[in-house]
Amino acid sequence: MAEPSPASASSDSSTLSWKKRRLPTVASLRRAALQGKGEESGAPATVAGWLAGRRSSGRLLFLNFRDGSGFAQVVVFRKAVSSEAFEAARHCPLESAVEIRGAAFAEPRAPGGMELRATDFRVIHAAEPYPITPKEHGASFLLDRRHLWLRSRRQHALLRIRDEVLFAFREYLRDQGFICGDTPIFTPNACEGTTTLFETQYFDRHAYLSQSGQLYNEAIAMSVGRTYCLGPTFRAEKSKTRRHLIEFWMLEPEVAFAELGEIVELAEGLICHAVDRVLTNRAAELATLDRDPERLRRIQPPFPRITYDQAAARLAEKGTDFTLGDDFGAPDETALTEGMDRPLVVTHFPAAIKAFYMEPAPGRPDRVLGMDILAPEGYGEIVGGGQRIHDHDLLRERVREHGLPEEAFGWYLDLRRFGSVPHSGFGLGIERFVAWMSGISHLREAIPFPRTLYRLSP
């Protein structure tokens, strides 16, 4: 590659030409047409994208066109274009790459209120017969063609909502003084020791794929105070439900000097900010998914807080199979959040069912300062975390009690030998959150290429 001169590489003109090259788009044309800006509405424009659908009506064709920024109806009048262009528009297969010259107009009969009236139609690449039709398909068929399924209106909306959620989380945390310090994916041993890990080769040694960045986050938090990591997480559990993925993304904030109550508030603020951004910026996508925005508008602080023991009493009233001392099962979570319009915060779990690093509750050594946040509508646990043990001797005792290899946790115990402070954090499941925002029933649509128990491709 030729080395660009420093002047041209950083000049305004190159930035401008990139910005200019990307316009107009379906989104910019719709904005202009709906706002009635004389400049762009009705003015000639050329857009490039894909043919997403077609209906014909004699000398009139209705195309559904997608250019990445959105979908738009294109009207092709036989008289308005050359006969070659009309035949091309009438016959080229769905998902062909096409270039359309025309003009955008506000049009109440068109979906989205804008349509592009074509003056020319050119095929950039004629597609082979497209396997995904506008009719019904099963999950298995679509997942085998996930690389193509992503082009559908529904998946397009889900990708944009996921992006909005991720951006909103980062925005909120940055605003609160957090640093994104990332944590390794190759790890020498288990973070928690409870769940199954994916084992892999690391040259001549064994390594595992990370199931949490938390322990590393604790080290980073002792440097910068407030940190988070956001990345993929791997659980080699043979989970086979709509609420589980083998590879999923997790946001994990960790805060020095924070106690349990403070990170509950952090989670609450973080969740409400993301909800607000999705409602503001992704209203059209929510409509595409038939997600009622009113349900999301009701997600406001404060979230109700109950302790594990209060939750257990509530389950006893409701008469689920729950046994005191156990963790909540999926039916228990659904029962607890039944009829609620905002998430439920549960704290003070039995020490026996939680991870070794959880701080004991003051005055209740059999309970720990852990917290789970259960989303309403059956979306289950979206947040899990709590306050970490900061006392060196207590933590070492817990490592031993759990039968963990003490030498592997040497560096982790070190954090409690050099200026140890109370600190807390949590993990938030991105796909569960996106699924909840979107109102979809299965996590596999909340990530572009889901990894499920028996599905590794595409």
Add this chain to the structure above:
RNA sequence: UCCACGGUAGCUCAAUGGCAGAGCAGCGGACUGUUAAUCCGUUGGUUGUAGGUUCAAGUCCUACCCGUGGAGCCA
């Protein structure tokens, strides 16, 4: 790992043990405002694999493969 269900045309599904079917998609045609358009015509099959029972198996039996839903675990 356990429980349940499924595998028939490109897709979604029918078919008492007795000729392999429909709708949609595709292809050809009609139609100047469609919203999953409509209408006419038409192509399309090693019934997941292997074996067994039977005059006869998509259908019954056995094993295996693949998938879907759920449980447990967790985000």
